[in-house]
Amino acid sequence: MELSATAKAILGFLAARPRSGYEIKRLVDTSTGFFWAASYSQIYPELKRLAEAGLIEGTDASQGARPRTVYKLTRKGRAAFRDWIEAPAGVYELRDEGLLKLFFAGVAEPSPAAEVAREKAAQGAEVAARLREIEAIAHAAETNGAPHEPDRASLTVLRFGIELNEWTAKWFERAAAELDGMATPKIERSS
Amino acid sequence: MELSATAKAILGFLAARPRSGYEIKRLVDTSTGFFWAASYSQIYPELKRLAEAGLIEGTDASQGARPRTVYKLTRKGRAAFRDWIEAPAGVYELRDEGLLKLFFAGVAEPSPAAEVAREKAAQGAEVAARLREIEAIAHAAETNGAPHEPDRASLTVLRFGIELNEWTAKWFERAAAELDGMATPKIERSS
DNA sequence: TTAAGCATGTAAGGTGTTACATGATTGA
DNA sequence: TCAATCATGTAACACCTTACATGCTTAA
Numbered sequence: 455m456e457l458s459a460t461a462k463a464i465l466g467f468l469a470a471r472p473r474s475g476y477e478i479k480r481l482v483d484t485s486t487g488f489f490w491a492a493s494y495s496q497i498y499p500e501l502k503r504l505a506e507a508g509l510i511e512g513t514d515a516s517q518g519a520r521p522r523t524v525y526k527l528t529r530k531g532r533a534a535f536r537d538w539i540e541a542p543a544g545v546y547e548l549r550d551e552g553l554l555k556l557f558f559a560g561v562a563e564p565s566p567a568a569e570v571a572r573e574k575a576a577q578g579a580e581v582a583a584r585l586r587e588i589e590a591i592a593h594a595a596e597t598n599g600a601p602h603e604p605d606r607a608s609l610t611v612l613r614f615g616i617e618l619n620e621w622t623a624k625w626f627e628r629a630a631a632e633l634d635g636m637a638t639p640k641i642e643r644s645s
Numbered sequence: 646m647e648l649s650a651t652a653k654a655i656l657g658f659l660a661a662r663p664r665s666g667y668e669i670k671r672l673v674d675t676s677t678g679f680f681w682a683a684s685y686s687q688i689y690p691e692l693k694r695l696a697e698a699g700l701i702e703g704t705d706a707s708q709g710a711r712p713r714t715v716y717k718l719t720r721k722g723r724a725a726f727r728d729w730i731e732a733p734a735g736v737y738e739l740r741d742e743g744l745l746k747l748f749f750a751g752v753a754e755p756s757p758a759a760e761v762a763r764e765k766a767a768q769g770a771e772v773a774a775r776l777r778e779i780e781a782i783a784h785a786a787e788t789n790g791a792p793h794e795p796d797r798a799s800l801t802v803l804r805f806g807i808e809l810n811e812w813t814a815k816w817f818e819r820a821a822a823e824l825d826g827m828a829t830p831k832i833e834r835s836s
Numbered sequence: 837t838t839a840a841g842c843a844t845g846t847a848a849g850g851t852g853t854t855a856c857a858t859g860a861t862t863g864a
Numbered sequence: 865t866c867a868a869t870c871a872t873g874t875a876a877c878a879c880c881t882t883a884c885a886t887g888c889t890t891a892a
Contacts, residue, residue, distance in 0.1 A: 459879075462742070466749035476843050486748055489741040493881060498845055520843060520888040539753050543743040543764050550680040551653070552734040553802050557677055558657035560796030562730050567798040573734050605751030606827065607758040610820050611744050621812055629801050650851075667871050684853060689873055711860040711871060842889070852879075861870070 457538060459545070460496040461504060465527065465535040468510060472526035475501050484588060485608070488581065488615055501525055509534050552577060571630035578623035585616045648729055650736070651687040652695060656718065656726040659701060663717035666692050675779060676799070679772065679806055692716055700725050743768060762821035769814035776807045 457465070463486060467478050475497050482492050501523075504510045509531035515524040527535065552574045559567035589612050592604045648656070654677060658669050666688050673683045692714075695701045700722035706715040718726065743765045750758035780803050783795045 459740070462745060466745065466752075469749060469752045474843075475845090480842095486745060489739045489744045491738075491740075491880090494843095494845075495847090495882085496880065517842085517889070522843065535749075536753060539746050539749060539761075540757055543746060543761070543768070545740055545742040546768065547682075547738070547740040548680045549650070549682075549736055549738040551736040553680045553805070554653060554657065554677060555730050555734060557799045557802045558660060558726075558730060560798035561657075561660045562727055565798065566731055567801070570730075570734070570798075571801070577734070577737065606824065607751035607756065607761075608748045610758070610762070610824065611748045614744070614816060614820070617816065618809075618813070622809070625805060625808065629805070633797065633801065665871075666873095667869095671870095682852085685871095685873075686854085686875090687852065708861070708870085713871065837892100839892085840890090843887085845885080847884080848882090850879100850881080853877085854875100855877100856875080857873080859871085862868085864865100864867090 457534065458500060459490075460492045460500045461509075462538060463490055463492055464497065464500060464504060464525075465509065465531060465538065468525055468527045469532070469535050472513070472524045474515070474522055474524050476522075485612070488585065489611075504531070568630045568633040571626045571633055575623045575626035575630060578619045578621075578626065582616050582619035582623065585612060585619065588612060589616060648725065649691060650681070651683045651691045652700075653729060654681055654683055655688065655691060655695060655716075656700065656722060656729065659716055659718045660723070660726050663704070663715045665706070665713055665715050667713075676803075679776065680802075695722070756824075759821045759824040762817045762824055766814045766817035766821060769810045769812075769817065773807050773810035773814065776803060776810065779803060780807060 463482060464478060467473060467481055473481075475494070479492070479494055479497055482490070482497075501510065501512070505512050505525070508528055510525045511528050511531075512523045512525045515522045552570065556567060556570045556574065559565050559570050589609075592609060592612065596604060654673060655669060658664060658672055664672070666685070670683070670685055670688055673681070673688075692701065692703070696703050696716070699719055701716045702719050702722075703714045703716045706713045743761065747758060747761045747765065750756050750761050780800075783800060783803065787795060
């Protein structure tokens with residue numbers, strides 16, 4: 455069966471242990487969010503679809519009057535997870551308005567190219583900082599023997615996110631300096 | 646007025662000179678494609694909307710019986726372009742199934758983490774190679790005095806794409822080696 | 837008691853892709 | 865003549881976000 459984008463993330467999160475939709479959303483926001491996002495309006499319906507398809511199974515885990523359903527993978531769901539993770543990787547999409555602006559910055563007069571590059575640098579630094587915070591929490595969990603330590607592979611992804619964004623910040627800092635150096639050559643003639 | 650994602654790219658491409666929808670699509674595919682995609686079914690309707698809104702203006706440029714409309718920015722459209730490019734950058738979205746797989750690879754048995762990392766490395770190398778080809782064409786156009794040379798800012802974006810993907814390829818090559826080294830520690834106990 | 841967080845969902849609207857549909861022109 | 869490329873569009877469907885809607889629990 456075909457798995458939707460959200461279904462893939464759900465199966466992955468349930469592969470480690472049973473969780474509620476709310477929990478999955480929280481995990482998405484604090485881990486895969488920067489490369490694989492999902493909202494409630496996708497997660498909840500998808501959980502129902504997956505349950506109907508027999509890939510996951512819900513158990514009532516209400517806390518008093520507050521409803522709560524915890525889902526876990528079925529045998530069939532675990533197989534689907536393995537199949538997916540072993541299949542060649544699919545989607546890779548990037549949408550970056552900062553890059554688009556820089557791409558066109560040359561035709562604007564005066565050109566804001568250097569400024570746009572600095573914005574990209576700042577954005578990279580911000581994201582890196584945010585991810586470093588998450589990493590600190592993950593490492594703390596690993597050292598103090600928390601019930602659910604993050605594994606090496608997921609920490610590798612986190613590290614990648616951090617280093618990628620740091621690299622990007624540096625790259626655009628340098629690019630901005632270079633773009634500054636040759637801004638509006640027309641001005642040089644005057645004065 | 647609010648510009649849609651596709652409208653931003655269209656205004657940008659028309660800022661340099663008048664073009665047809667088909668031409669814009671070709672340019673998108675060979676330049677901004679890796680961070681800002683658009684399909685015919687977005688471009689053509691958007692051109693009509695922008696024309697109705699008075700930001701662009703179409704001129705008939707049919708070649709015999711083959712219809713063709715070339716659009717150019719109006720004064721209002723040029724102002725909208727400048728406003729957009731000077732506004733703080735918006736959208737940044739990444740969707741990367743390879744990273745998602747790697748993130749979950751640790752819970753699969755046996756873990757395909759190293760293999761998934763190698764796939765990411767290969768993907769990075771491929772994209773870098775494709776972008777280098779585009780860069781070669783762009784540089785050739787610059788040197789031989791082609792009618793429409795690419796400007797510095799757009800070449801900066803291209804260079805970023807190339808170096809980013811090369812960096813990514815190297816990063817995952819190293820990560821794969823590290824993940825190999827510590828695969829399935831359980832096996833060590835048996836035998 | 838009150839705010840923060842837990843918990844589940846729906847509705848509306850926008851965005852985007854793929855497949856379909858048609859036909860002209862140009863160069864090999 | 866035939867393939868590649870130029871050229872413009874529509875239909876159906878999938879995906880995704882934001883806002884809306886509701887109510888419980890826990891700790892300060």
